[in-house]
Amino acid sequence: MAEQIIFYVLAIVIVVFSILSVTSGRILRAATYLLFVLLATAGLYLLMGYQFLFGVQISVYAGGIMVLYIFSILLTSHAGDKEKRASWKKLLPAGFAAVVGFALCGHIIFHNVFKVVEAVATEPTMKEIGTAMMGTGKNQYLLPFEAISILLLACIIGGIMIARKR
Amino acid sequence: MSTIPLAAYLILTAIMFFAGVYGFLSRRNMLTILMSLELMLNAADINFVVFNKYLYPGQLDGAFFALFAIGVSAAETAIAIAIIINIYRNIKNIYVDEVSKMKY
Amino acid sequence: MMSYTLIIVVLPLLMFLFLGLLGSKMKPAVAGIIGTIGMSAVTLLSWFTAATYFFSVGKIGETFQAIVPINFEWLRFTDKLHIDLGILLDPISVMMLVVITTVSLMVHIYSFGYMKGERGFQRYYALLSLFSFSMLGLVVATNIFQMYIFWELVGVSSYSLIGFYYTKPSAVAASKKAFIVTRFADLFFLIGILLLSFYSGTFSFDALTDPNGSILGKTITDTFMGWSVISWAMMLIFIGGAGKSAMLPFHIWLPDAMEGPTPVSALIHAATMVVAGVFLVARMFPVYYFGAPEVLTIISYIGAATALFAAIVACTQTDIKRVLAFSTISQIAYMITALGVSGYGGHEGLGYMASMFHLFTHAFFKALLFLGAGAVIHAVHSNEMDSMGGLRKYLPITHITFLIACLSIAGIPPFSGFFSKDEILVAAFEKNMLIFGCLYFCAGLTAFYMFRLYYRIFWGNSNKVYKHTPHESPISMSIPLIFLATLTCVTGLIPFSEFISSDKTVFHTHIEWSIASMSILVAVIGIVVATVMYRKENQMAHKFATTFKVLYTSAYHKFYFDEVWMFVTQKVIFNGVSKPIAWFDRHVVDGFMDLQSTTTNYVSRKIKFVQSGEIQDYAWAFIMGTVVIVALLIFI
Numbered sequence: 001m002a003e004q005i006i007f008y009v010l011a012i013v014i015v016v017f018s019i020l021s022v023t024s025g026r027i028l029r030a031a032t033y034l035l036f037v038l039l040a041t042a043g044l045y046l047l048m049g050y051q052f053l054f055g056v057q058i059s060v061y062a063g064g065i066m067v068l069y070i071f072s073i074l075l076t077s078h079a080g081d082k083e084k085r086a087s088w089k090k091l092l093p094a095g096f097a098a099v100v101g102f103a104l105c106g107h108i109i110f111h112n113v114f115k116v117v118e119a120v121a122t123e124p125t126m127k128e129i130g131t132a133m134m135g136t137g138k139n140q141y142l143l144p145f146e147a148i149s150i151l152l153l154a155c156i157i158g159g160i161m162i163a164r165k166r
Numbered sequence: 167m168s169t170i171p172l173a174a175y176l177i178l179t180a181i182m183f184f185a186g187v188y189g190f191l192s193r194r195n196m197l198t199i200l201m202s203l204e205l206m207l208n209a210a211d212i213n214f215v216v217f218n219k220y221l222y223p224g225q226l227d228g229a230f231f232a233l234f235a236i237g238v239s240a241a242e243t244a245i246a247i248a249i250i251i252n253i254y255r256n257i258k259n260i261y262v263d264e265v266s267k268m269k270y
Numbered sequence: 271m272m273s274y275t276l277i278i279v280v281l282p283l284l285m286f287l288f289l290g291l292l293g294s295k296m297k298p299a300v301a302g303i304i305g306t307i308g309m310s311a312v313t314l315l316s317w318f319t320a321a322t323y324f325f326s327v328g329k330i331g332e333t334f335q336a337i338v339p340i341n342f343e344w345l346r347f348t349d350k351l352h353i354d355l356g357i358l359l360d361p362i363s364v365m366m367l368v369v370i371t372t373v374s375l376m377v378h379i380y381s382f383g384y385m386k387g388e389r390g391f392q393r394y395y396a397l398l399s400l401f402s403f404s405m406l407g408l409v410v411a412t413n414i415f416q417m418y419i420f421w422e423l424v425g426v427s428s429y430s431l432i433g434f435y436y437t438k439p440s441a442v443a444a445s446k447k448a449f450i451v452t453r454f455a456d457l458f459f460l461i462g463i464l465l466l467s468f469y470s471g472t473f474s475f476d477a478l479t480d481p482n483g484s485i486l487g488k489t490i491t492d493t494f495m496g497w498s499v500i501s502w503a504m505m506l507i508f509i510g511g512a513g514k515s516a517m518l519p520f521h522i523w524l525p526d527a528m529e530g531p532t533p534v535s536a537l538i539h540a541a542t543m544v545v546a547g548v549f550l551v552a553r554m555f556p557v558y559y560f561g562a563p564e565v566l567t568i569i570s571y572i573g574a575a576t577a578l579f580a581a582i583v584a585c586t587q588t589d590i591k592r593v594l595a596f597s598t599i600s601q602i603a604y605m606i607t608a609l610g611v612s613g614y615g616g617h618e619g620l621g622y623m624a625s626m627f628h629l630f631t632h633a634f635f636k637a638l639l640f641l642g643a644g645a646v647i648h649a650v651h652s653n654e655m656d657s658m659g660g661l662r663k664y665l666p667i668t669h670i671t672f673l674i675a676c677l678s679i680a681g682i683p684p685f686s687g688f689f690s691k692d693e694i695l696v697a698a699f700e701k702n703m704l705i706f707g708c709l710y711f712c713a714g715l716t717a718f719y720m721f722r723l724y725y726r727i728f729w730g731n732s733n734k735v736y737k738h739t740p741h742e743s744p745i746s747m748s749i750p751l752i753f754l755a756t757l758t759c760v761t762g763l764i765p766f767s768e769f770i771s772s773d774k775t776v777f778h779t780h781i782e783w784s785i786a787s788m789s790i791l792v793a794v795i796g797i798v799v800a801t802v803m804y805r806k807e808n809q810m811a812h813k814f815a816t817t818f819k820v821l822y823t824s825a826y827h828k829f830y831f832d833e834v835w836m837f838v839t840q841k842v843i844f845n846g847v848s849k850p851i852a853w854f855d856r857h858v859v860d861g862f863m864d865l866q867s868t869t870t871n872y873v874s875r876k877i878k879f880v881q882s883g884e885i886q887d888y889a890w891a892f893i894m895g896t897v898v899i900v901a902l903l904i905f906i
Contacts, residue, residue: 109177
């Protein structure tokens with residue numbers, strides 16, 4: 001019961017704020033709404049029992065990426081600027097694509113909704129996550145871990161190279 | 167036993183995803199386009215975790231995929247913002263329709 | 271046996287290649303000598319061939335047989351229909367070998383002196399060799415398609431040689447005219463060949479003239495508009511021959527072809543190429559006689575009309591080469607008429623024999639006339655009669671040889687022209703009195719205009735003062751004149767019917783003195799009239815011209831045939847046929863291509879907006895594409 005209430009609260013937050021984020025005129029407000037969406041997402045993770053993921057979401061996404069966005073917004077425009085709304089010619093295809101895509105997804109979901117069993121509650125412990133991350137057997141993720149570290153290295157160097165002052 | 171049906175989660179992520187699609191296609195400021203992209207990525211991450219929980223309870227594959235997706239998204243956002251800063255330095259604004267010097 | 275005859279045909283080709291490719295690297299005299307030596311080798315070989323054929327090998331019983339030393343298949347269409355290349359030795363082809371090589375050799379020697387110092391001397395000798403090769407290949411052809419191939423080659427050589435002085439616009443125009451007119455006639459020739467080979471299933475002369483074959487055996491019965499297809503084919507083939515032999519109305523190219531060097535006129539346009547049409551009809555004669563006799567009648571009428579026409583025009587021309595050109599047209603018309611009135615076999619085939627005999631003698635005396643005219647032109651540096659007169663004092667050798675040739679062509683015994691012309695008149699007399707009358711009147715006219723020419727050049731104004739004293743030609747030009755004059759004197763005495771006849775069986779002829787005396791009479795009358803009018807300078811010719819002004823003017827303008835042809839080509843063909851075709855080509859064919867390119871341009875401009883460079887457009891396309899594909903996969 002409690003689970004359902006929490007879920008619906010989080011769901012409403014996500015839906016409302018994501019729509020507001022994409023339609024808002026002011027950039028900083030859009031960024032703030034996005035922050036709320038990300039926090040609610042983290043909450044969803046926690047609801048499902050993945051605490052590690054909850055932590056990562058908050059620290060990386062809400063804490064790192066959103067800060068990056070806000071910095072760049074402040075760098076490239078005045079915070080109070082109202083963004084000029086795009087013309088109808090742009091909004092209509094966008095809306096059309098979104099609606100059609102959503103209709104298709106909805107159809108698929110409802111077509112298959114009764115084929116799924118109810119879930120068991122699982123809560124992966126840190127030990128399990130750690131062993132899986134550092135292991136080299138089947139279902140274990142050492143290689144992707146190393147790969148992503150190289151990716152992050154490349155990304156750091158690339159970012160510095162692109163954005164340095166000439 | 168979770169009482170929230172799988173379909174609920176999926177509808178939720180669908181709304182989030184297509185909101186992101188709408189934002190991507192209709193915004194003028196490059197940063198807001200990137201933010202819509204983040205929305206889409208997040209929706210996908212939630213989908214992975216949800217399917218992991220409901221269909222493959224014993225394994226962690228979905229969660230790890232979401233983990234790595236978050237990492238990659240962070241890296242990609244950083245680079246994208248670096249490029250946008252560069253563009254801003256050249257044309258003093260960051261609207262997509264203004265970046266047209268090499269177009270016909 | 272007799273496969274050495276291949277050398278006769280191939281050696282001139284090798285000479286052409288050698289002189290053509292390497293000529294500019296050697297001195298002109300060397301090129302001339304090489305060409306002449308090659309030609310003399312060929313000439314000796316062909317005399318040897320003739321001696322062997324006519325006197326030892328060729329005759330079996332009373333009939334000559336055709337010998338085919340070489341015949342190989344070149345292009346095969348079906349089992350029965352194939353184009354061969356080969357050598358056919360037959361009385362008329364061996365005779366033609368002798369004629370062509372002898373005259374060609376004389377021209378080679380003569381050109382050594384005449385063309386001395388000319389630019390392009392080596393090219394000239396190369397082209398002479400090419401022409402000799404083509405003509406030789408034509409006469410020894412074993413099948414009609416090989417003849418056609420060499421026919422066209424001869425046309426090309428003629429074109430190159432007429433246009434030899436390619437910097438002169440009139441020469442270029444004349445060469446184009448010759449080539450186009452003969453090519454136009456050759457179109458009909460080709461259609462005739464195709465018709466004939468389609469119905470008879472073969473190209474080879476052997477099979478076409480085979481008495482048991484499809485044509486002579488009368489197994490082809492298709493008709494078209496009243497005539498059998500064989501008649502149509504033979505008529506078309508004759509039109510091709512008429513073009514090459516300058517019969518009415520295709521004669522227009524021959525007077526203009528005099529723009530070429532005079533030795534070329536002697537070789538090509540007097541003795542050899544222009545008789546190709548006569549040779550063609552003679553070669554196909556059994557087919558004409560048995561398969562298309564009505565065409566033979568038409569041929570005889572066309573020949574008679576041409577002879578008369580050309581003789582009348584020749585009486586008024588003032589350029590000496592033009593007079594000789596029309597004379598050639600007239601004499602060839604005699605040969606064609608003789609074939610037209612001929613029968614087949616033994617004495618019936620007298621016309622055939624007479625035609626070939628006249629071809630033989632005419633080659634020599636006409637070549638002599640042209641070479642003599644060349645010597646005169648060389649001395650006086652002009653072609654017009656008005657700048658000549660009294661040249662007998664300055665050019666004795668030329669004078670005597672020219673006189674011999676004129677007597678021969680007029681038909682005075684014992685020169686060769688009398689014998690051959692007499693046979694033609696006898697053949698015509700036995701067949702068709704109208705044609706006989708026409709040819710008889712022509713004989714008189716021939717004597718008249720030839721002696722008009724002779725007197726105007728060598729007598730006339732005997733005290734004419736020349737700016738540069740005319741000098742006799744060098745020895746290289748005089749030797750051929752003397753040799754040809756000798757031939758003109760003796761060839762009349764050859765008993766030609768012992769060698770050439772329509773069915774290859776020999777028969778005996780004798781002079782029919784009743785006709786002969788009539789022809790000598792009319793020739794003498796012509797000569798006397800010319801003597802009175804032209805021996806000394808007087809006003810008789812002028813008064814005659816003004817009295818018959820209309821006739822004179824139209825004859826002087828060659829009866830306006832050139833103007834009529836110009837009208838037909840420019841107003842009718844160009845405007846009626848060429849312009850619409852050109853319009854069609856430019857607007858429909860090109861237009862279609864342009865339409866494709868314009869459409870492509872238009873479409874590309876219209877769909878260019880898809881590649882907008884806007885990332886959101888691309889993303890939209892991406893998302894919609896994914897949605898569509900997924901929908902397709904689910905619902906279909």
